[in-house]
Amino acid sequence: MERLASIPGLPPILACAGLLATWEIAARLLAIDGLPPASAALAQVPAILGDPEALLNIAASLRRMAVGFALGVAFAVPIGLMMGRSQYVAAFFNPLLMIIYPVPKAALMPIIMLWLGVGDASKTLVIFLGVTLPVIYHSYQGARAVEERMLWSAAAMGMGPLARLTHIVLPAALPEILVGCRTGLVLALITMVTSEMITRQTGVGNILFNSLDMAQYDTVYAMIVIIGGLGFALDAAFEALRSRLVRWAEPSHDLVVGTT
Amino acid sequence: MLVVPSRDGAAVTSTAKIAIEAVSKTFETKRGRPHLAISDISLQVAEGEFVSVLGPSGCGKSTLLYIVGGFVAPSTGSVTVSGQPVTGPGPDRGPVFQEFALFPWKTVLGNVMYGLKQQGVAKAEAQSRVRELLAMVHLSGFENFYPKELSGGMKQRVAIARTLAYEPSILLMDEPFGALDAHTRTRLQNDLLAIWERRRKTVLFVTHSVEEAVFLSDRVVVITRSPGRLKEIIPIALARPRDRATLLLDRRYQDYVVGIERLMDEPGEEEPAEDGG
Numbered sequence: 001m002e003r004l005a006s007i008p009g010l011p012p013i014l015a016c017a018g019l020l021a022t023w024e025i026a027a028r029l030l031a032i033d034g035l036p037p038a039s040a041a042l043a044q045v046p047a048i049l050g051d052p053e054a055l056l057n058i059a060a061s062l063r064r065m066a067v068g069f070a071l072g073v074a075f076a077v078p079i080g081l082m083m084g085r086s087q088y089v090a091a092f093f094n095p096l097l098m099i100i101y102p103v104p105k106a107a108l109m110p111i112i113m114l115w116l117g118v119g120d121a122s123k124t125l126v127i128f129l130g131v132t133l134p135v136i137y138h139s140y141q142g143a144r145a146v147e148e149r150m151l152w153s154a155a156a157m158g159m160g161p162l163a164r165l166t167h168i169v170l171p172a173a174l175p176e177i178l179v180g181c182r183t184g185l186v187l188a189l190i191t192m193v194t195s196e197m198i199t200r201q202t203g204v205g206n207i208l209f210n211s212l213d214m215a216q217y218d219t220v221y222a223m224i225v226i227i228g229g230l231g232f233a234l235d236a237a238f239e240a241l242r243s244r245l246v247r248w249a250e251p252s253h254d255l256v257v258g259t260t
Numbered sequence: 261m262l263v264v265p266s267r268d269g270a271a272v273t274s275t276a277k278i279a280i281e282a283v284s285k286t287f288e289t290k291r292g293r294p295h296l297a298i299s300d301i302s303l304q305v306a307e308g309e310f311v312s313v314l315g316p317s318g319c320g321k322s323t324l325l326y327i328v329g330g331f332v333a334p335s336t337g338s339v340t341v342s343g344q345p346v347t348g349p350g351p352d353r354g355p356v357f358q359e360f361a362l363f364p365w366k367t368v369l370g371n372v373m374y375g376l377k378q379q380g381v382a383k384a385e386a387q388s389r390v391r392e393l394l395a396m397v398h399l400s401g402f403e404n405f406y407p408k409e410l411s412g413g414m415k416q417r418v419a420i421a422r423t424l425a426y427e428p429s430i431l432l433m434d435e436p437f438g439a440l441d442a443h444t445r446t447r448l449q450n451d452l453l454a455i456w457e458r459r460r461k462t463v464l465f466v467t468h469s470v471e472e473a474v475f476l477s478d479r480v481v482v483i484t485r486s487p488g489r490l491k492e493i494i495p496i497a498l499a500r501p502r503d504r505a506t507l508l509l510d511r512r513y514q515d516y517v518v519g520i521e522r523l524m525d526e527p528g529e530e531e532p533a534e535d536g537g
Contacts, residue, residue, distance in 0.1 A: 149361035152331045155349035157375040157426055171365045248365045248406045 027030070034217055041221035048222055058226075064120055065192045068127025072188070073181055075128070076135035081169050083136070084143020085204060099137065105129040106111035106194040113199065123195040123203075130191035131184040138180025142173030175246045185238050189231050204230075276304040276340075277462045278328060278430065283337035285323050297323045300337070303481060307429075310456060310463045312473035313481045316524065320488030321466045322434050328464060329355050329432050341430065352381065354428030358435040360415040362407040367500045368394070368418050369403040375426030380413045386425075396455060413444035420452070424459070437472070449475060450504060457501050470524070474498075474516045475507060476497035482523055492523060 027037040032210040048054045063172045069221025109126055116122040146169050154168045170177075204227055211219035243250065280303040289295045297320035305311045315321045326332040328339050330349040339346040341353060347411075372393060376386035394400050394426050397417040409413055416436055423431065437445040453476060456463060467473050473480045474496055482491040496516060498507065507513040 032314060082373075147359065147361055149355075149357045149359055150363065152329065152349065152355060153325075153357070153361045153422070156329065156353060156355050156376075156428070157376055158351050158376040168303075168363070171363070174365070175425070246365075248408065 033215070036218040036221060037082040041217045041225060044218045044222035045225060046209070048219065048226060057207055058204055058230075061192055061196065061205070061228075064124050064203070065127055065188050068124045068192070069131050069185060069188045071124070072128045072131030072184060073135055076132045076180075076184075077139050077170075078179060080136040080139025080180075081143040081165060081173065083140045084146070085165065085169060086175070090140070093136075097133065100129075101133060105191050106198065109195055109198045111120050116199050118199040123192070123199060126195045127188050127191045130187040134183040135177070135186060138183070139173060139177045142176025142180075143169050145176070146172045175249045176240045178246060182235065182238055182242065185234055186231065189227070189234065193227060267463065271494050272403075275307065277309070277342060278303075278305040278341045278488065280304070280324070280328065281338050281340075283324065283327055283334045283339065285320065285327065286335045288380075296487040298483075301483075301488070301490050302337075303490065303493075305462060305464060308460045309483060310465065310476055310478045312427065312465045312467055312477040312479075313483060314467060314470065314473045314524075315483030315488060316485045317468055319485040321468075321483050324383065324483075324488070325355075325432050325434050325464060328430075329353050331355075351375070351426050352428055353430045353432055354423035356416070356419050356423050356431065356433045356436045358438045360407070360412075360419045362415055362419055362422070366405050367374055367404050367406055368399060368410070371407070371418055372421045372425050375422060375459045379426055390421075390425060393425055396424075396458075397421045397451065411444075412440050413448060416440065416448060420455070423454040424455070424461075428461070430462045430464065433463060435466055435468070438467070446470075446504065451478065453502060455465065470517050470520050472511060474520065480516075480520060482520065494520060494523075503507070 020042075023038040027035045079089075079093060082092050092172050105126055108129065109122065112122045112125055116125065150172060151164055151168055154164050159167065191202070193205040193208070196203035197209050200209060204223060208220055208223040208227075211217075211223065280301060283301050284299050285297045286294045287297055301324060303311075312322045313324060323332060327334045328341070328346065341350075346535070363374065366374065369387075369390060372390045373386055376389065381389070391400070391403075394403065397420055399414065399417055399421065402410070402414070407418065410418065416439075420436070433527045437448050438446065449472060453456065463476075465473070465476060477496050480494045480496060483489065484491045494516070498510070498513060498516075
């Protein structure tokens with residue numbers, strides 16, 4: 001077992017195979033409408049990915065997600081950094097964040113739809129809200145942890161407060177900011193699907209619920225697999241980007257040279 | 261004008277480079293009580309002089325250095341540098357901290373170049389200056405290493421080069437070798453003296469090591485604990501350039517060390533109530 005587990009890439013493949021096998025066997029034993037076998041669901045995946053209509057829906061979803069995510073990060077990082085470096089800014093924003101934090105962002109969707117309709121604006125806004133909080137929180141923590149003496153060293157070189165925020169605090173907090181962005185990316189995917197389930201206009205959430213209404217259960221499961229795959233691919237891509245950006249901070253690359 | 265010993269011990273006069281006038285600093289503790297870290301310290305440092313501030317940990321000696329650096333404002337009193345009152349940090353006073361405080365996302369080259377970039381020095385000029393500095397601190401060949409890849413001693417060499425790069429006239433050194441092992445510490449002390457012999461910066465050097473203070477300094481300023489008060493200023497009339505092995509065998513060096521240790525052991529006017537600064 002230890003030997004097998006040491007082959008790289010094998011344990012995750014085994015885990016996936018085990019999950020699919022359990023699903024297949026359970027579906028065949030239980031034989032209920034709402035749980036088609038894994039094989040039937042997976043067979044629908046190429047069909048969906050080959051359908052131009054479905055692809056347009058997926059593209060529309062991803063576009064909203066990208067816009068919501070980008071706006072969320074652009075908004076949250078400066079606020080988090082300023083909160084981390086100024087106790088006044090922190091005292092101002094903290095209570096607001098405390099109130100917003102426990103509210104499921106999708107629960108705001110009905111109100112947002114009243115304001116902005118059921119189009120892209122509402123869905124993008126709710127994705128934006130989902131992304132914002134974890135990114136603010138981690139930017140705040142990252143900025144707070146920046147060593148005071150690093151900022152003093154920069155100040156002695158003649159850097160003003162704004163330059164220190166963008167040129168010292170931002171890069172120093174980047175590893176922590178990117179942890180927040182990674183959480184934000186997953187939350188963006190979740191709020192994206194939820195918002196489409198509520199508005200039922202376009203997107204992957206809409207395909208999923210339409211299939212459910214028409215009792216096309218294998219399509220429902222196929223969509224869940226596709227959404228899961230999207231999430232996995234986006235997370236892996238982000239992780240690759242993250243580790244490139246903060247290679248200087250990765251402890252796994254530690255290689256101390258010399259003795260003095 | 262003040263009187264300081266010259267290199268051969270004779271008195272010469274010079275204008276004060278750093279003038280600390282009756283500086284006190286009160287912090288608020290976590291429990292909200294005021295804590296007097298340093299009390300009524302006055303000190304003048306001449307141009308090109310190497311002065312150590314010596315005291316037990318928690319005596320506020322680092323606070324004094326931060327006030328000269330402009331990083332911390334004094335509660336009362338004032339500091340002037342080259343005749344100008346200190347209102348904040350400036351490139352005339354280069355700090356070197358015990359914690360190195362390097363920019364971890366920058367390579368060795370990037371760290372040392374940073375201050376020159378801030379001063380608007382042209383890139384080619386900056387690079388040649390930086391390469392010369394790295395040679396001086398024995399780090400040639402490590403230009404593209406990141407701080408995390410270096411040992412503590414090498415990190416401190418980078419920090420010293422980074423500060424020397426923008427050519428401050430004053431070095432403010434806050435227990436710079438305190439985090440290093442004894443061997444590395446000795447090597448860096450020797451290297452620092454060699455650099456100082458060449459560049460003749462004014463140095464204010466905070467330490468809790470008596471030997472370090474005597475070995476490096478023209479004068480040693482002894483600070484008491486809680487609150488930090490100036491106890492005594494001891495001129496170190498040992499010839500320069502100094503060689504460690506020779507000094508260790510030198511009776512006068514030994515007398516300085518023993519004398520200052522005794523001085524520090526004397527009970528203060530107030531027993532320490534709590535640690536701070």
